[in-house]
Amino acid sequence: MENATINRREFLRGLGIAGAGVLAATSPWLSAFSEVKETAKERCRLGIIGPGSRGQFLMNFIATNPKAEIVAIADIYEPSINAALKIAPDAKVYRDYRQLLADKNVEAVVVATPLNTHYGIVMDAFDAGKHVYCEKTIGYTMEQCYNMYMRHLETGLLFFSGQQRLFDPRYIKAMDMVHKGTFGKVSAVEAYWNRNGDWRREVPSPDLERFINWRLYRESSRGLMSELGCHQLQVGTWALGKLPDRVMGHGGITFWKDGREVHDNVHCIYGYDTGETITYGSVISNKFYGLEEKIMGNLGTVEPENGKYFFEEIAPAPAFLQMLNKWENDLFEELPFAGTSWAPETANVNKGEFLLGERPKADGTSLLTEAFVEAVITGKQPERIAEEGYYASLLCLWGFEAIESGAILPFPEQYKIDYAPYGTKRQDIVS
Amino acid sequence: MLPTEPNDRILYHNRINGNFMKDIIFTVRRQKTELIFLAASFVIANLFNLYAIVEYGSPMKELLTSLLYVLVFTVVIYLLSVVIRLLFYGVRRLFSR
Ligand SMILES: NC(=O)c1ccc[n+]([C@@H]2O[C@H](COP(=O)([O-])OP(=O)(O)OC[C@H]3O[C@@H](n4cnc5c(N)ncnc54)[C@H](O)[C@@H]3O)[C@@H](O)[C@H]2O)c1
Numbered sequence: 006m007e008n009a010t011i012n013r014r015e016f017l018r019g020l021g022i023a024g025a026g027v028l029a030a031t032s033p034w035l036s037a038f039s040e041v042k043e044t045a046k047e048r049c050r051l052g053i054i055g056p057g058s059r060g061q062f063l064m065n066f067i068a069t070n071p072k073a074e075i076v077a078i079a080d081i082y083e084p085s086i087n088a089a090l091k092i093a094p095d096a097k098v099y100r101d102y103r104q105l106l107a108d109k110n111v112e113a114v115v116v117a118t119p120l121n122t123h124y125g126i127v128m129d130a131f132d133a134g135k136h137v138y139c140e141k142t143i144g145y146t147m148e149q150c151y152n153m154y155m156r157h158l159e160t161g162l163l164f165f166s167g168q169q170r171l172f173d174p175r176y177i178k179a180m181d182m183v184h185k186g187t188f189g190k191v192s193a194v195e196a197y198w199n200r201n202g203d204w205r206r207e208v209p210s211p212d213l214e215r216f217i218n219w220r221l222y223r224e225s226s227r228g229l230m231s232e233l234g235c236h237q238l239q240v241g242t243w244a245l246g247k248l249p250d251r252v253m254g255h256g257g258i259t260f261w262k263d264g265r266e267v268h269d270n271v272h273c274i275y276g277y278d279t280g281e282t283i284t285y286g287s288v289i290s291n292k293f294y295g296l297e298e299k300i301m302g303n304l305g306t307v308e309p310e311n312g313k314y315f316f317e318e319i320a321p322a323p324a325f326l327q328m329l330n331k332w333e334n335d336l337f338e339e340l341p342f343a344g345t346s347w348a349p350e351t352a353n354v355n356k357g358e359f360l361l362g363e364r365p366k367a368d369g370t371s372l373l374t375e376a377f378v379e380a381v382i383t384g385k386q387p388e389r390i391a392e393e394g395y396y397a398s399l400l401c402l403w404g405f406e407a408i409e410s411g412a413i414l415p416f417p418e419q420y421k422i423d424y425a426p427y428g429t430k431r432q433d434i435v436s
Numbered sequence: 437m438l439p440t441e442p443n444d445r446i447l448y449h450n451r452i453n454g455n456f457m458k459d460i461i462f463t464v465r466r467q468k469t470e471l472i473f474l475a476a477s478f479v480i481a482n483l484f485n486l487y488a489i490v491e492y493g494s495p496m497k498e499l500l501t502s503l504l505y506v507l508v509f510t511v512v513i514y515l516l517s518v519v520i521r522l523l524f525y526g527v528r529r530l531f532s533r
Contacts, residue, residue, distance in 0.1 A: 321494070323502045325509075328488035 031181040034171055037376035037387035044072060049381040052077040052111035052135075054102045054126055055118030056089035059140055059167070063115055064092045066374040073378045079105040082216070102126055106133035113163065113381045116140060119219040120226055124149040131156045136163035138377045142231040142398040150402065151420045154395045163386050165377045166394025168239055170309075172376060173369030176240065178360045179300065179309040183244050188302030188314070194244055194283045195299040196237035198229070201292035203261050204269075221265035228256075228267025229287040230405040231398075238404070239397035240298040240309065241275070241283035248396065249275035249283060251415050254408035260290035273404040285404065307360070315357040392424040477513035481506045 051067060053060050056078050067073045075093035079102040080086050086098055099105040105114070106129055113136035116126050124144050130137050137157070143166050144150035157164035170176045183191060208217045219225035220232055242248060252275045256268035269290060275283040300307040305316040321327065380387055399420055407414045482499070485506050489498050 321492070323498050323505065324488035324492040324494035325485045325498065325502045325505045327492050327494075328484065329505075 031184055032177045033388035034390040037379045040383050044379060044382045047382045048072055048074055049378055050074050050076040050110055050112045052105045052114045054079045054114050054116045056080055057085045060117030061088055061092060063374055066371045068092050070375060070378055076110050077105050077108055106130055106135060120231055121145045127153050128156060131160045131162055136381050138165040140167040142235045142401055143394060144398060147399055147402045147417060147420050150395055150398045157391055163380050164391040168394050168397055169369035169373045170236055170240055171393060172372035175312045175360050176309045179307045180243055183300055188307060189304030191244055191300055191302045192281055193301045194241040196241060197286045197294060198233040198296045199292050199294050200289045202289060204289055221267055223266040226267055227402060227405045229271045230401045233287050234285050235397050235401040237298050238285055238400040239393060244300045245281055248416060250278045251276045251413055252404050252407045253413045254404050256408040271408055273407060312360050313357040314360060315355050319355050473517050474514050478510045480513055481509040
């Protein structure tokens with residue numbers, strides 16, 4: 006309970022950026038917290054649809070939020086229901102999400118079901134007058150995403166998506182610095198998410214394979230693009246402040262040839278008419294480089310995941326060390342047995358600086374759920390949060406199509422909305 | 437009568453315990469000489485730093501900020517001087533026998 010409040014306070018302090026004005030410029034969705042004091046005594050009633058792995062993770066945060074009550078859950082899989090009831094023992098259980106939507110006690114829903122089911126559930130939720138938090142990627146196709154976003158506008162109901170980086174202090178700080186020009190002109194964002202694992206879940210009986218391992222099958226998933234890429238592409242457009250103009254991609258099943266249908270290795274290049282590039286790659290048979298989004302400006306690089314930034318020019322090592330280094334090099338150059346260097350050649354290594362003084366442990370999910378709760382209470386959609394979620398989904402699905410077709414695809418004009426990342430309206434974009 | 441001076445006490449202690457190790461006597465003169473060598477080493481190390489600063493075009497404030505390196509280097513020079521002197525006197529003694 007108390008945790009939630011401390012989190013937010015520490016989060017805002019930890020950012021170390023001046024005032025709310027600054028935050029609003031970089032991350033306008035933080036306006037969700039503008040009425041935290043006024044809503045202190047209020048409580049909203051939420052329903053969770055699909056409390057599986059992610060759903061339960063979200064429930065853990067919501068259950069400790071004094072401003073929220075999980076009044077209902079809906080799932081079609083008993084183990085998920087049982088696990089969810091441990092977090093919210095008083096929640097009403099529905100085996101059909103439509104019954105939950107018909108429950109008048111539920112004000113808003115969290116949808117954490119597999120990708121292919123989001124559309125039907127979210128559209129029905131809007132029709133039932135419920136506010137919606139939907140896990141990323143929001144839709145299975147770009148058209149679905151567009152329709153969902155449009156329905157959100159038509160109904161005026163809240164629409165959040167599971168883009169926790171929007172609330173991650175490291176990212177907020179990094180973007181504040183990027184947008185202030187601290188790292189100069191950003192020409193490229195290199196994003197990757199590498200793992201070494203089969204991405205499978207244990208299946209209690211073979212007939213549940215496609216149900217449990219829905220990520221691995223085409224009918225229910227867009228693979229690495231929708232499950233991992235979605236987050237990182239959003240970071241790319243957040244940094245560059247605009248949408249790419251074209252995408253090309255390639256993918257394959259190169260290692261995990263175990264009957265899965267989605268690629269275990271994908272790469273996409275998103276290009277801008279103005280020359281900038283976002284690259285995205287994911288390989289799940291090598292984890293050496295892990296996960297990062299490298300935002301590369303002419304003056305420096307930010308690695309928000311790592312929580313660090315690096316300037317291009319670093320102060321040279323003290324002259325004294327340079328001199329010793331030269332002596333060593335001169336000496337060993339002449340000796341055929343020259344071994345490992347003892348001299349401080351590493352004195353010039355660019356170790357970078359921490360964005361927030363240290364590596365934070367939380368990833369923004371807790372604040373994202375808090376923001377949703379605040380929004381449900383106030384009924385106010387925080388600025389740009391639906392749009393960021395929408396475009397993040399569009400970018401990964403568009404990349405997926407490029408991989409599938411092998412063609413260079415232009416941005417699908419029909420799915421453009423009146424918004425460009427980082428707050429500029431579409432017509433304001435100057436190339 | 438028991439000795440009262442600490443040094444004498446040690447000598448006495450050594451004597452009654454049959455410990456006849458030779459005591460190293462560090463005379464005031466020797467102390468002065470070593471201090472002079474140490475100071476000279478420090479000056480030389482600083483001169484090296486000054487040379488490096490000029491050579492690499494670094495700011496003069498490194499005369500202070502690199503002091504730690506300079507101190508380490510001072511110790512290295514001083515120890516070198518000790519080794520050289522020991523060698524020098526050792527060889528001289530060998531020939532003067
Ligand atoms: N934001 C993030 O970082 C993040 C992380 C992991 C997963 N996710 C997203 O969360 C969603 C769920 O992923 P997961 O890993 O929790 O999957 P999961 O398989 O563990 O959970 C899905 C749950 O939905 C239930 N379900 C399936 N069809 C349903 C239906 N028609 N009605 C009601 N319940 C139904 C399943 O029984 C299961 O309990 C996906 O969209 C995924 O992309 C987001």
